[in-house]
Amino acid sequence: MENVTDPKPQPNDELYLEILRRMSPADRLRKAFELTELSRKLLRAGLENQFPELSPEEIQALYVKRLLAIAGYERPS
Numbered sequence: 873m874e875n876v877t878d879p880k881p882q883p884n885d886e887l888y889l890e891i892l893r894r895m896s897p898a899d900r901l902r903k904a905f906e907l908t909e910l911s912r913k914l915l916r917a918g919l920e921n922q923f924p925e926l927s928p929e930e931i932q933a934l935y936v937k938r939l940l941a942i943a944g945y946e947r948p949s
Contacts, residue, residue, distance in 0.1 A: 912939070 882888075892900060916935050923931065940946040 915939070 892903070895903065915938060916931070919926075919931055919934055919938070923934070926934065937946060
């Protein structure tokens, strides 16, 4: 059943899942690490874009705070 609340349907979901199923466990783990790194880069870039007035040190502090919040250790600011 299609998720009607999804604002952006992903027509390639099934294809992507099939590709993942064909990958070895090591390759799937490698892909997970790659996606994690991409997510972190996107988070940092988003913070830099959202807060251009912050210094690199302030961006780093906010970045770490957001990562901790995502992991459930702190509340986001």
